[in-house]
Amino acid sequence: MDWQLKLIKTGWNRVSAAPTTKRWVTHGGHQRVAAPHRAQDESVAEGAREARVSGSARLLTLDGSKGEGGGQILRTALSLSLLTGRPFRIVKIRANREKPGLRPQHLKAVEAAALLSDAEVVGGSVGSRDLTFRPAPFRPRDLQIDIGTAGSTALVLQTLHLPLALLAEQPIRLTLTGGTFNTSAPSFPFLATTWRAHLAELGASIALSMPQAGFYPRGAGRLDAWIEPTSLNGLILTDRQPLTRVQGVAGVSNLRPDIARRMMERAEARLADYGVTAEIELKEWPSPGQGAAISLSAFHGSNAPATFVGLGERGKPAEVVADEAVDELLDFLDASDAAVDPHSADQILLPLAMAQGHSEYTVSEVTDHLRTNILTIRAFLDRTITLEEAEGHEPGRVVID
Secondary structure, eight states: OOOOOOOOOOOOOOOSOOOOOOEEOOOOOOOOOOOOOOOOOHHHHHHHHHHHHHOOOOOOOOOTTTTTTTHHHHHHHHHHHHOOOOOOOEEETTTTTTSSSSSSHHHHHHHHHHHHOOEEEEEEEOOOOOOEEOOOOOOOOOEEEOOOOBBHEEEEEEHHHHHHHHSSOOOOOEEEBBBSOOSOOHHHHHHHHHHHHHHHHHHEEEEEEEEEOOOOTBBOOEEEEEEOOOOOOOOEEEEOOOOOOEEEEEEEEOOOOHHHHHHHHHHHHHHHHHHHHEEEEEEEEOOOSSSEEEEEEEEEETTTOOOEEEOOOOOOOOOHHHHHHHHHHHHHHHOTTBBOOHHHHHTTTTHHHSSSEEEEESSSOOOOOHHHHHHHHHHHOOOOEEOOOOOOTTOEEEEEE
16 A cells, blocks of 8 residues: 655633733745635635635634534634634633643644734643634645644644645645654544545545654654645535455554564454455554554445554554554444444545535444534534434434535
């Protein structure tokens, strides 16, 4: 499997320190534009145009403790604020997490969005639980972002992708440094195999490369993305086609090659017991740190593949790493009526909400991330999004009108 793709509501919560106000100013010929250069959804595009021209859009307040209570509300809000020009304030940021408030990877997403849009930011610091973001018109351009930790490059990419793709007039290159394999975020194999395939179904072209892997705690991995100007189309993804193959990669960085082989052999044996033959490639990824991972992708005809990743950590046997990926894969295979895997369900929701017309898809599991993303998108966009919860072995269903 080739991963080196050569294309290019509520009250004020004060934090311990006084909130800071920053204006991130872009450089290199920054020009303000009034609207997207194309109208994917005329109502959305017109709303963005009016907000940017008037500069008087009402401040939207979001409660960061709602739903899954993590960083997703912030990331989706940043994307939609850039797309619509609407300012927002988010309180109780990541209130449900062990370390609440902004972490470095969330702050980098804020800073990158602010730099891109010459935004005014209040509360932009690590640990802040209250943030206000007021964007200005912007022109998409190439960016290089160093998270500075092993924080997820994937989550920063997903925050910036749609604003860059939908408003760009020429291809954009985005280079991110940080973690490329993360326990609570999409790892690179998922991005390259599954997320990219879903975007292609929607009409969005993106190429990805990982010249260097980044694992916790060292980080310092590199993710390159080449983003093409995009016009989105809606989709009907309600039926899963028959399974055609399972492919995967078992890899290590600066660890013994036999660790990758043990992950591969464990996964192959368990899938064989299930009646599935897997083709798993062995890899050694360049990296400044150490790490191990296995990814397994299930291909069902022309459906976008579903990818599941197991991540190594100190003291975790290679076989346990493989089991984590296999368990998720088998759960998805058993939910045979669902077209979309649970990790993709919330990630394709925003682009479908920005696309024209009716969209609908079934999902093997309804997660808190999906519910949260629906609530956040509804706050910004005048779209009807209906979620039908799964009953028994029936899949969940998302309908966008």
